[in-house]
Amino acid sequence: MRTDAAAQLKRSNNWRRAKKLIGYAIVYAFMVCLACVFMLPIFWMASTSLKLPQDIFAWPPEWLPSTPQWDNYAEAFSKYPLARYMLNSAILVVANIIGALFSVPIIAYGFARFDFPFKNALFLLMLSTMMVPGHIKLIPLFWLYSRLDMIDTYWPLILPAYFGNPFFIFLMTQFIRTIPRELDDAARIDGAGAWGILYRVIIPLSRPALTVIVVFTFLWVWNDFLEPIIFLRDWDSYPISVGLAFFQGRYSVEWHLFMGATLVSIIPILVVYFFAQRHLIGGLASIGIKG
Amino acid sequence: MKHLIGRRALVLVSLLLLLLGSVGGAGAQDPVTITWWTLASAESPEPAIRAVVEAFEAEHPNIKVDVTIMAESAYGDLMNTTIGAGEGAPDIAYFWETPWLPHTLDITDRLEADPDLSRDDYFEEYFNNWAVYNGRVVGLPFTVGANFVMYNKDVFDEAGVDYPTADWTPWEYIEIATALTDPDKRRWGGDRPRGPFRAIWRNIGATKPYSDDSATVEGYINGPDAVAAYTWLWDLVDSGATPTPADIEVLGTEGTGPVDLFIAGRLGMATLNNGHMITAANAGVNFGVVPEPHVPDNERFVHAWALRASIWAGTEHPDEAYEFLSFWAGPEGQRINMEIGALMPSLPAVLEDYPDAEADYFQGFMGVLNATQTAEWRATHPCWRGAVIRAVSDAWDLIMLGEIERDEVQATLDAMVEPGQAALDECVPRLGG
Numbered sequence: 001m002r003t004d005a006a007a008q009l010k011r012s013n014n015w016r017r018a019k020k021l022i023g024y025a026i027v028y029a030f031m032v033c034l035a036c037v038f039m040l041p042i043f044w045m046a047s048t049s050l051k052l053p054q055d056i057f058a059w060p061p062e063w064l065p066s067t068p069q070w071d072n073y074a075e076a077f078s079k080y081p082l083a084r085y086m087l088n089s090a091i092l093v094v095a096n097i098i099g100a101l102f103s104v105p106i107i108a109y110g111f112a113r114f115d116f117p118f119k120n121a122l123f124l125l126m127l128s129t130m131m132v133p134g135h136i137k138l139i140p141l142f143w144l145y146s147r148l149d150m151i152d153t154y155w156p157l158i159l160p161a162y163f164g165n166p167f168f169i170f171l172m173t174q175f176i177r178t179i180p181r182e183l184d185d186a187a188r189i190d191g192a193g194a195w196g197i198l199y200r201v202i203i204p205l206s207r208p209a210l211t212v213i214v215v216f217t218f219l220w221v222w223n224d225f226l227e228p229i230i231f232l233r234d235w236d237s238y239p240i241s242v243g244l245a246f247f248q249g250r251y252s253v254e255w256h257l258f259m260g261a262t263l264v265s266i267i268p269i270l271v272v273y274f275f276a277q278r279h280l281i282g283g284l285a286s287i288g289i290k291g
Numbered sequence: 292m293k294h295l296i297g298r299r300a301l302v303l304v305s306l307l308l309l310l311l312g313s314v315g316g317a318g319a320q321d322p323v324t325i326t327w328w329t330l331a332s333a334e335s336p337e338p339a340i341r342a343v344v345e346a347f348e349a350e351h352p353n354i355k356v357d358v359t360i361m362a363e364s365a366y367g368d369l370m371n372t373t374i375g376a377g378e379g380a381p382d383i384a385y386f387w388e389t390p391w392l393p394h395t396l397d398i399t400d401r402l403e404a405d406p407d408l409s410r411d412d413y414f415e416e417y418f419n420n421w422a423v424y425n426g427r428v429v430g431l432p433f434t435v436g437a438n439f440v441m442y443n444k445d446v447f448d449e450a451g452v453d454y455p456t457a458d459w460t461p462w463e464y465i466e467i468a469t470a471l472t473d474p475d476k477r478r479w480g481g482d483r484p485r486g487p488f489r490a491i492w493r494n495i496g497a498t499k500p501y502s503d504d505s506a507t508v509e510g511y512i513n514g515p516d517a518v519a520a521y522t523w524l525w526d527l528v529d530s531g532a533t534p535t536p537a538d539i540e541v542l543g544t545e546g547t548g549p550v551d552l553f554i555a556g557r558l559g560m561a562t563l564n565n566g567h568m569i570t571a572a573n574a575g576v577n578f579g580v581v582p583e584p585h586v587p588d589n590e591r592f593v594h595a596w597a598l599r600a601s602i603w604a605g606t607e608h609p610d611e612a613y614e615f616l617s618f619w620a621g622p623e624g625q626r627i628n629m630e631i632g633a634l635m636p637s638l639p640a641v642l643e644d645y646p647d648a649e650a651d652y653f654q655g656f657m658g659v660l661n662a663t664q665t666a667e668w669r670a671t672h673p674c675w676r677g678a679v680i681r682a683v684s685d686a687w688d689l690i691m692l693g694e695i696e697r698d699e700v701q702a703t704l705d706a707m708v709e710p711g712q713a714a715l716d717e718c719v720p721r722l723g724g
């Protein structure tokens with residue numbers, strides 16, 4: 001009797017385990033399919049980068065070129081100074097990240113922890129600037145930077161980061177509000193002032209939000225096309241986003257070179273995302289849930 | 292004695308000041324720097340642009356050129372921003388958008404006084420349609436562009452179809468396209484026009500969508516020639532010998548013509564341009580060139596354009612800017628671009644030295660350059676592109692989507708008269724015409 005019960009329990013456990021495994025298999029199969037769908041554009045990009053122009057739109061499509069044209073990469077990089085452009089983008093990214101990490105926590109800390117006249121109105125005013133389309137600001141900004149003699153320098157592309165970004169300030173403010181004020185009080189009892197609390201308590205606890213700022217700044221600056229074309233003039237100072245546009249001519253696109261150059265240009269983004277994804281997802285989740 | 296020393300000292304000081312003054316005068320003749328914005332392209336690549344600057348500066352040591360080379364997709368935004376801001380625009384650039392034209396410098400007198408360059412040096416149609424605005428010369432036509440039909444000889448040979456000749460008609464175009472179409476190979480025989488009242492419309496006889504005095508669309512937008520042209524389009528769509536706009540959007544570069552599908556051998560014929568011609572030649576495609584089909588006895592039109600190289604009206608150095616403009620868009624500059632890049636110059640005397648001038652396809656291209664340009668009428672009627680074309684686009688769309696029957700073409704165009712007339716009446720006071 002007891003043996004039967006044990007056997008039944010075992011069968012039940014096995015069945016439960018099998019059901020769990022089948023469930024996992026279905027989920028994983030679905031996710032693999034989904035990943036393939038998402039990977040398809042990158043695969044097509046890689047495949048196109050190795051083709052001859054006449055094979056790119058041929059029918060039936062050749063998924064893997066029979067004779068890979070590795071020279072396409074060399075041609076793309078010799079035709080335009082893409083390595084230099086990638087370095088320029090890296091410089092802009094680093095300068096912007098430093099600027100964002102410097103300015104955003106300070107401003108957000110002020111909104112999250114201090115009371116001052118018109119605080120809510122100022123916060124709303126800051127948020128409202130997010131609603132203004134970027135194109136509208138171009139002519140006044142151009143006029144301003146022209147007066148400051150900053151056209152054809154990196155300053156117009158870097159300086160704004162040192163004065164805060166409304167989206168990041170909003171995110172960071174919401175995140176700081178989730179940090180218990182008791183920690184501030186404890187630090188204050190230990191003798192910390194406002195700056196000490198910010199740098200010793202708030203910032204160390206805000207790593208998820210700061211990661212979001214770093215990754216998003218990286219993506220936005222790396223991919224920014226409009227502002228560099230407005231403010232830069234020197235052939236050697238363009239970022240990679242502008243460099244890639246040279247493959248799109250007046251009448252046609254050099255798809256094979258364009259795809260090769262684009263593939264190389266997205267590698268830094270993939271690397272950053274790969275290393276930051278855990279913090280990024282955690283950061284977004286914590287801001288989204290608790291904010 | 293003291294007086295003598297004093298006088299000598301005075302003379303010495305005066306001489307010294309004079310010398311310094313003359314040095315200062317020399318300083319005033321320091322090179323003038325002018326700014327030039329241009330685009331890097333297959334026709335005019337970066338090395339050719341640098342070579343133009345180098346050659347110009349060698350000839351004009353008193354003028355320095357500060358060149359900015361940018362991508363095609365960046366150019367419009369930057370021009371709009373700087374022209375809108377009223378500052379920061381370059382001394383010399385392409386002013387290809389109509390709203391930019393009022394911001395160009397009138398160079399009529401300078402060109403007339405120029406001993407080395409004359410409007411007669413350029414293809415007449417290109418100069419008149421692309422360098423002249425409201426009777427004043429606002430720039431120089433840089434390079435020539437034109438639409439024509441490129442046909443893939445290998446596809447024709449495989450289908451056993453004779454190559455088209457310059458005297459073909461629009462209806463022969465449909466017949467040939469149908470004969471070349473092979474659904475199993477996902478191959479279409481031809482492509483569709485990219486808008487009404489371009490070359491084929493005019494070659495059929497529908498020369499304008501409204502009256503020359505911009506008073507009425509009645510009898511033009513729905514006149515017998517327009518009905519014939521739209522019916523021809525209906526027949527072309529119905530033949531199934533062309534990719535749909537969606538096919539072209541998905542499969543290739545839709546913007547200026549389906550060159551990607553043509554190069555891939557999936558279009559037997561396509562209405563393309565000389566930029567595409569170079570691309571196809573570089574890709575090793577075996578192709579020929581013929582003018583767009585037309586109706587015998589009708590005047591032959593070509594859809595053509597040039598890049599308008601102009602001086603910004605706000606320049607502080609108009610003389611130096613003109614010196615450079617006439618060099619860059621004159622014989623020397625265009626020749627440099629032709630030899631280093633693949634530019635097709637707007638000066639016949641230079642174009643005849645084009646490296647591939649003897650090739651069949653190039654001869655075909657030369658054949659369209661002197662045809663009457665569709666731009667001739669359009670340039671003086673900005674309302675066609677500015678307003679009327681949008682108001683009457685339903686007729687085009689319905690035919691392209693196969694939504695109406697052949698015998699409904701006339702009624703569909705009749706229905707366009709009211710919105711077309713309203714758009715014209717609203718636009719003429721605003722844009723002129």
